[in-house]
Amino acid sequence: MRSPARALFFSVALALCTSAAGANPAPTPEVSPSPESRHPEFLVTPEFRRQVEFWKRIYGEYGTNQSLIHDARQIDVIYEVVGFEPGESNRAYFRRVRTLKDKWRKVLLSVHRKNQALVSGELTPDLPSLTEDERHVVRLFDQVNEPNKYLNASHRRRLRSQLGQKNRFLEGVVASGRYLPAMERIFAAAGLPRELTRLPFVESSFNLKARSKVGASGIWQFMRSTGRLYLKIRPDLDERNDPIRATEAAARLLKTNFEALGNWPLAVTAYNHGRMGLMRATRQVGSNRLEELIVGYRARTFGFASQNFFTCLVAAIEVEREAERYFGPVTRDAPLQFFEVELTRPIRTRDLVWYFEWDSPTLAQIRELNPALSHGHWKSHQRLPKGYVLRLPLKPETPAEEQTRVFLTGYEKMDKALTSRQ
Numbered sequence: 001m002r003s004p005a006r007a008l009f010f011s012v013a014l015a016l017c018t019s020a021a022g023a024n025p026a027p028t029p030e031v032s033p034s035p036e037s038r039h040p041e042f043l044v045t046p047e048f049r050r051q052v053e054f055w056k057r058i059y060g061e062y063g064t065n066q067s068l069i070h071d072a073r074q075i076d077v078i079y080e081v082v083g084f085e086p087g088e089s090n091r092a093y094f095r096r097v098r099t100l101k102d103k104w105r106k107v108l109l110s111v112h113r114k115n116q117a118l119v120s121g122e123l124t125p126d127l128p129s130l131t132e133d134e135r136h137v138v139r140l141f142d143q144v145n146e147p148n149k150y151l152n153a154s155h156r157r158r159l160r161s162q163l164g165q166k167n168r169f170l171e172g173v174v175a176s177g178r179y180l181p182a183m184e185r186i187f188a189a190a191g192l193p194r195e196l197t198r199l200p201f202v203e204s205s206f207n208l209k210a211r212s213k214v215g216a217s218g219i220w221q222f223m224r225s226t227g228r229l230y231l232k233i234r235p236d237l238d239e240r241n242d243p244i245r246a247t248e249a250a251a252r253l254l255k256t257n258f259e260a261l262g263n264w265p266l267a268v269t270a271y272n273h274g275r276m277g278l279m280r281a282t283r284q285v286g287s288n289r290l291e292e293l294i295v296g297y298r299a300r301t302f303g304f305a306s307q308n309f310f311t312c313l314v315a316a317i318e319v320e321r322e323a324e325r326y327f328g329p330v331t332r333d334a335p336l337q338f339f340e341v342e343l344t345r346p347i348r349t350r351d352l353v354w355y356f357e358w359d360s361p362t363l364a365q366i367r368e369l370n371p372a373l374s375h376g377h378w379k380s381h382q383r384l385p386k387g388y389v390l391r392l393p394l395k396p397e398t399p400a401e402e403q404t405r406v407f408l409t410g411y412e413k414m415d416k417a418l419t420s421r422q
Contacts (some may be wrong), residue, residue, distance in 0.1 A: 005185040039193040055315030060326035062164025106176025112150035173206030201316040242372035265290040273306040346383035
């Protein structure tokens with residue numbers, strides 16, 4: 001716990017202040033590292049290359065108006081790309097996707113039956129003739145050496161649809177400029193690979209308002225149960241929605257995962273599947289290699305999402321590194337600039353606004369810099385809690401230390417001023 005007797009200015013904060021003489025403008029976010037400079041565990045092995053290439057297409061080629069009907073195990077076996085039709089509703093579109101999945105299931109079963117008849121000698125090679133869809137399936141599985149491959153591929157867990165993410169990923173690249181410099185500093189201070197800071201591309205595309213159906217929240221998509229181990233979560237304050245506090249929590253969680261599991265592919269997968277589940281998997285399979293766990297570990301909860309989570313991250317790293325190749329010229333948002341002070345007693349936002357004479361644009365900036373606070377704080381129904389680290393916009397022309405001192409001086413005099421006001 002930081003001492004409440006003084007406000008703290010954090011050099012690691014997004015303010016990126018560098019000297020007592022003044023605050024330098026925030027630099028443009030650094031370009032992602034070249035393959036040679038990347039952590040070796042994030043240079044994908046041949047076993048995972050097919051999965052990575054599939055997810056690169058999802059992030060960099062297909063948008064959210066397109067779905068790929070594909071095989072969950074032979075992930076690059078793509079039966080069809082389905083696009084929205086003009087004027088089609090989301091409900092009608094996804095109903096049509098389900099119908100097409102059923103169609104391809106029937107095609108796979110038909111090919112299986114014909115193939116079995118051919119093998120048994122009941123049919124000659126040219127009878128009965130294959131439909132165009134059936135020939136398409138045969139071509140897709142030509143290099144797959146698996147008994148009953150068409151029958152297996154028709155299983156409901158194998159035949160799936162995946163929505164493209166290109167436009168959302170591009171939005172994430174733009175928004176990431178606000179946060180990545182500080183996130184990289186936080187992870188570097190913890191001794192963690194900078195590649196891990198790209199996980200929010202997979203989890204949320206850096207959307208601060210991202211909320212999942214199961215209750216995950218913020219750019220790091222912390223569940224409430226996990227978030228409470230590292231963050232303050234209560235009705236008036238949810239630090240899962242604060243990119244910096246959540247990044248600090250994610251660094252601690254990932255470091256704990258790595259210490260327990262021994263390598264980054266497993267530590268990253270545990271972020272999705274859970275550390276205890278991965279530890280159980282390594283014991284059962286007798287290996288700490290992710291590729292061997294995917295083949296040898298069978299558990300209802302260790303499904304498609306968990307098995308692909310690490311390769312999604314590697315794909316996101318590669319697409320972001322080559323953003324202009326996939327999206328054309330990209331201008332990222334500038335890093336947010338601010339300083340931080342710790343409140344020594346509860347205070348209403350409206351009292352701060354009155355005393356410091358914050359205008360509407362300034363208040364909007366402060367609200368943007370403090371996304372963990374509930375709506376009630378900005379409507380002045382709730383007090384900012386004691387110990388809360390408040391972020392305030394940094395004025396480039398004034399040193400951060402001076403701005404901190406001015407705020408603290410006024411903050412200590414507020415009670416008297418508020419009493420006189422009444």
